[in-house]
Amino acid sequence: MHIPDGFLTLVLCAVMYAITILFLIIAFWRTNRILSEKQIPLMATLTAMFFTAQMMNYPIIGGTTAHLLGGPILAITLGPYAGLISMTIILLIQALFFGDGGVLTFGANVFNMGVVGTFIPFLVLFAFLKVKPNRNSLLIGGFLGAFLGDLGAAVAAGLELGLSYPTFPYGVSIALTAMVIHHSIIGIIEGVATLVILLTLHKARPDLLSLKRVAPIITGDLPPLMEGK
Amino acid sequence: MFKELLKVLGESLRNEEYASRNGLLQAVDPRFKLVCFFSLIVVTVLLQSVLQFLLMLFFLIVLAAASRIPQRAFFGRTSLVLVFSLIIVLPLPFITPGSPCLIFPLGPWLLILSYEGVYSAALFTMRVWVSVGALTLLTLTTRFTALLHSMDRLHFPKLFIQLTSLTYRYIFLFTDEAYRMGLAREARMVRKERIVHLRTLRTISSMIGTLFIRAFERGEKIYQAMLARGYSGETRLLSQLQSGGKDWGFAVGLLFLALLIYFAPFISPVPFIGGWF
Structure with a gap:
């Protein structure tokens, strides 16, 4: 999912940078307004924790491995804009410190995993909780949101790669198909992982599921969870 | 699966050595x-x-x-x-x-x-x-801290720089913590898991859940420790970049x-x- 430098055309890199920076400006503006300085160390520890979680690989059948992206759970606990900032930091450290991803493709990577990968899970869960704010909606919405978020990020990456033809040697149809097939498996894993993490949080510290979230103005915060049947 | 965690720590130590x-x-x-x-x-x-x-x-x-x-x-x-x-x-x-x-x-x-x-x-x-x-x-x-410092001087958003430098510091702590949790889990296992992927997935995910809670609690403590040391929402850096x-x-x-x-x-x-x- 991390697109390295050299895969995308310069024009596309610039366009993706512009779109991502637009989202980041809104994200910083909203985060500065909603979160106080008290939440800064908290956001940092959670970001560091998901950085670590990304390094723990799940074995999938066939000898390949997949790892958690973390976008969905960040979006659910901190809100999509704060999740976007966290993902941006994770991707920056990965690119500049571990050489995972690139600097020219940074805008595209942040867009795929930070914007698409956090907003889709948030919106899906929002819809589920709007209909019925109980535990089951939280779990199903969390699973489906994480799955669709991962798939959405893969579609975005596939389109970017395909549109970079001939810099990237395959066109949209091949790039998109490959990314979607691969990530529908990874998406299920992301979904199950998100579900189990939500379950753990719900059981041990349900208050962590009702932190202050940096949510879009249009939707507002997630509907609060109703306990009991 | 926990070996990657150790590799990260080792690699970052080597990075520091090359950078100095x-x-x-x-x-x-x-x-x-x-x-x-x-x-x-x-x-x-x-x-x-x-x-x-x-x-x-x-x-x-x-x-x-x-x-x-x-x-x-x-x-x-x-x-x-x-x-x-x-x-x-x-x-x-x-x-x-x-x-x-x-x-x-x-x-x-x-x-x-x-x-x-x-x-x-x-x-x-x-x-x-x-x-x-x-x-x-x-x-x-x-050094990563030097890159961050220069980004600060190139006028990247303050909140971003602050968050990134804090995050960078805690990565190593959580990597260490996750590794210890993984080691403890392996020590409790009777035999090595091979095929039961779903259970591995469940264990790792609930470990991440636990890690999440620990990270949250640590975040609260860090804020209090920072306050006690005179934190006012702004970071001051000692080293100066000179060109x-x-x-x-x-x-x-x-x-x-x-x-x-x-x-x-x-x-x-x-x-x-x-x-x-």
Whole structure:
């Protein structure tokens, strides 16, 4: 999912940078307004924790491995804009410190995993909780949101790669198909992982599921969870 | 699956060691390095022939040697993405139509590699490899904190810099914590799990859940500790970045050589033919 430098055309890199920076400006503006300085160390520890979680690989059948992206759970606990900032930091450290991803493709990577990968899970869960704010909606919405978020990020990456033809040697149809097939498996894993993490949080510290979230103005915060049947 | 965690700690220690060596790139102001290498990668992505990529690669190897980065570290870090891009371009020689350059008999069929396919595969692999090499050289010769510091001076948002530097500090703590949790889990297991993937997935996910709670609680404590030490929402840095003539000299030299490679096909006395050279 991390697109390295050299895969995308310069024009596309610039366009993706512009779109991502637009989202980041809104994200910083909203985060500065909603979160106080008290939440800064908290956001940092959670970001560091998901950085670590990304390094723990799940074995999938066939000898390949997949790892958690973390976008969905960040979006659910901190809100999509704060999740976007966290993902941006994770991707920056990965690119500049571990050489995972690139600097020219940074805008595209942040867009795929930070914007698409956090907003889709948030919106899906929002819809589920709007209909019925109980535990089951939280779990199903969390699973489906994480799955669709991962798939959405893969579609975005596939389109970017395909549109970079001939810099990237395959066109949209091949790039998109490959990314979607691969990530529908990874998406299920992301979904199950998100579900189990939500379950753990719900059981041990349900208050962590009702932190202050940096949510879009249009939707507002997630509907609060109703306990009991 | 927990071995990766240890590898990260080890690799970052080695990074610090390379970044503190007494070499050419280590002596350059990180702000200049950041901007220069960004431009260098832009130029690399624009190159059009395999020979230009080879020239650029040679240039990077010389820079690495002048910065006392071992060849093994440089190539080791870039090998993963090299293999990855080779796998991606593997079908290209067979599916690209064009003049055949190699024909293998394969039972009743003929396997035909087209010249155009091999060429575009080589071009793609070289472009990715050289751009990743340039980024690797930047990260191997610069401390992450120095990069952050220079981003701060280049007016990146304050909140972003603050969050990133805090995050960077806690990565190692959580990596260590996750490793200990994994070790404790393995110590409790009667036999090694092999096929039961779903259970592994469940265990790791609930471990991440626990880690999440610990991270949250730690975040609260850190804030209180910071408050006790006079934190007011702003970070003050002690070290000063200073740039001088040598940094300008480095920047001009690097960009001049990069542009020289870019314009090589137009100024070379020997004509560059067929895109390869």
